[in-house]
Amino acid sequence: MSDNPGFTPNEMMTIAASRALHNDDVCFVGIGAPSAACNVARLTHAPDITLIYESGTIGTAPDVLPLSIGDGELCETAVTTVAVPEMFRYWLQGGRISIGFLGAAQLDKFGNINTTVIGDYFHPKTRLPGGGGAPEIATSSKEIYITMAQTKRGMVEKIDFFTSFGHGEGGDHRKRLGIDTAGPTLLITDLAIWKPDPVSKEFTVVSLHPGVTRQQVQESCGWVVKFTDTLDETPAPSELELTTLRDLQARTKAAHAGTGKEKAA
Amino acid sequence: MVKFLPLKQAVAENLNNGDSVAFEGFTHLIPTAAAHEAIRQGFRDLTLIRMTPDLIYDQMIGMGMAKKIVFSYVGNPGVGLLRRARDAIENGFPRSIEIEEHSHAGMANAYEAGAAGLPCAVFRGYRGAGLAAVNPNIKSVTCPFTGEVLAAVPSIRPDVTFIHAQKADRKGNVLVEGIIGIQKEAVLAASRAVVTVEEVVDNFDDLHPNLTVLPRWTIAAISVVPGGSHPSYAHGYYARDNAAYLEWDEIAADREKFQAWMQANVIEKSADDFAARVDHLRKAA
Numbered sequence: 291m292s293d294n295p296g297f298t299p300n301e302m303m304t305i306a307a308s309r310a311l312h313n314d315d316v317c318f319v320g321i322g323a324p325s326a327a328c329n330v331a332r333l334t335h336a337p338d339i340t341l342i343y344e345s346g347t348i349g350t351a352p353d354v355l356p357l358s359i360g361d362g363e364l365c366e367t368a369v370t371t372v373a374v375p376e377m378f379r380y381w382l383q384g385g386r387i388s389i390g391f392l393g394a395a396q397l398d399k400f401g402n403i404n405t406t407v408i409g410d411y412f413h414p415k416t417r418l419p420g421g422g423g424a425p426e427i428a429t430s431s432k433e434i435y436i437t438m439a440q441t442k443r444g445m446v447e448k449i450d451f452f453t454s455f456g457h458g459e460g461g462d463h464r465k466r467l468g469i470d471t472a473g474p475t476l477l478i479t480d481l482a483i484w485k486p487d488p489v490s491k492e493f494t495v496v497s498l499h500p501g502v503t504r505q506q507v508q509e510s511c512g513w514v515v516k517f518t519d520t521l522d523e524t525p526a527p528s529e530l531e532l533t534t535l536r537d538l539q540a541r542t543k544a545a546h547a548g549t550g551k552e553k554a555a
Numbered sequence: 556m557v558k559f560l561p562l563k564q565a566v567a568e569n570l571n572n573g574d575s576v577a578f579e580g581f582t583h584l585i586p587t588a589a590a591h592e593a594i595r596q597g598f599r600d601l602t603l604i605r606m607t608p609d610l611i612y613d614q615m616i617g618m619g620m621a622k623k624i625v626f627s628y629v630g631n632p633g634v635g636l637l638r639r640a641r642d643a644i645e646n647g648f649p650r651s652i653e654i655e656e657h658s659h660a661g662m663a664n665a666y667e668a669g670a671a672g673l674p675c676a677v678f679r680g681y682r683g684a685g686l687a688a689v690n691p692n693i694k695s696v697t698c699p700f701t702g703e704v705l706a707a708v709p710s711i712r713p714d715v716t717f718i719h720a721q722k723a724d725r726k727g728n729v730l731v732e733g734i735i736g737i738q739k740e741a742v743l744a745a746s747r748a749v750v751t752v753e754e755v756v757d758n759f760d761d762l763h764p765n766l767t768v769l770p771r772w773t774i775a776a777i778s779v780v781p782g783g784s785h786p787s788y789a790h791g792y793y794a795r796d797n798a799a800y801l802e803w804d805e806i807a808a809d810r811e812k813f814q815a816w817m818q819a820n821v822i823e824k825s826a827d828d829f830a831a832r833v834d835h836l837r838k839a840a
Contacts, residue, residue: 360582
């Protein structure tokens with residue numbers, strides 16, 4: 291990054307991710323970075339986007355970002371709230387979701403995600419939370435967007451566990467397993483925008499965020515990075531995008547800190 | 556037929572050592588008071604079933620009550636990891652536990668199949684997912700009509716299910732609203748169900764006809780425990796104590812700190828202590 295560009299890499303990541311969403315999308319939202327991006331989209335260029343959280347809230351419009359996927363705010367502002375089996379059966383498995391938006395603890399170049407274990411499954415070095423809704427979001431949503439900050443530990447040549455399937459070993463691996471949805475079509479990091487190669491399905495950098503160099507992208511990624519020939523520069527965040535994100539985060543921080551003055555005693 | 560009982564008695568009459576038990580509530584209406592009562596009564600060798608084990612199973616696992624957990628997301632929602640569960644899985648402390656891990660879709664379908672009286676659930680799932688290789692209870696069936704290969708998991712049929720709900724009427728019918736999660740399925744899938752409620756009202760005559768109501772004859776016992784889902788929340792009554800979830804991360808990180816917290820906040824307390832814990836969360840819930 292160049293000196294003081296007026297925004298942080300994480301802000302750029304969230305805003306770049308928000309731009310990928312459209313007004314008519316029906317988006318299944320993962321918690322964390324995806325949730326922030328989806329709500330920035332809703333509060334800027336995509337006011338009618340349908341945001342769905344796995345707790346059963348459909349068409350939700352929270353004023354603050356939820357800490358969990360089931361905060362009360364999601365239900366209070368939703369068009370409707372359905373039971374969890376209905377969520378997964380009718381809405382996700384039924385093919386109603388245009389975009390599944392996931393975060394990742396560990397990601398490989400084919401968009402396979404691990405949020406289950408570091409190390410061996412039966413004798414893990416670190417036991418992570420696991421998949422939750424992700425295994426089926428990854429295969430039943432029409433396409434998948436992934437967002438995460440780049441680190442060598444997070445973006446690895448080989449993931450320890452296939453929590454959710456991206457493009458497997460690449461190429462037509464999804465098709466061979468009978469999965470007929472597109473899978474990961476977009477990766478937005480704090481440094482760049484990536485898209486899968488049309489044939490190999492390997493994530494390839496198509497746009498660098500302002501001030502970011504190829505070397506920086508490579509240094510924070512565990513596989514040898516491919517760049518497209520016609521590399522773009524991601525437009526810097528607009529005033530409106532930045533203000534919207536910062537206001538949202540300030541409201542969120544105030545709301546989540548505000549409940550805890552008394553401990554359960 | 557349903558009985559209104561003090562929580563202590565409701566738990567004692569319905570939970571046994573070695574039972575498979577679900578304390579359900581998807582982020583919302585988590586039956587913390589019932590879980591704490593089970594901890595005070597010191598049950599052992601339980602198979603704990605819950606989509607998101609949450610703080611309550613972190614606590615029960617940390618107290619050595621679980622021989623097995625069945626789950627689909629073993630995290631502290633929005634915060635990170637469940638550190639007592641991690642200690643049990645990674646280090647076998649305070650005892651080693653067996654794990655049966657599913658996806659949310661797998662668990663939701665399995666509860667629904669349990670409620671429907673089916674032996675298994677069939678759905679389009681686990682394709683390319685590593686869980687299918689490590690969980691022998693994830694199998695596949697071929698659709699006899701189309702030839703499509705689908706995932707199959709055994710239905711969930713707990714010995715007993717505990718849930719928390721907003722209210723019961725005087726006859727013992729129970730209303731659940733807001734994020735209704737998996738409560739109805741978990742109750743109907745179980746041999747016995749115990750419900751804690753925020754309050755009892757005369758009747759449900761003025762309610763919308765399509766609300767989620769569990770008829771009294773589907774429930775073994777009801778206990779009135781205001782605040783009984785803290786630090787989770789009860790839609791219409793009090794908000795989620797997000798700060799408590801953040802604090803738990805620190806408490807559960809240390810074995811001794813955890814034990815001291817459990818002693819002071821669970822062992823030496825009772826169901827009556829929950830109401831005061833939600834006082835500051837009641838305003839705009």
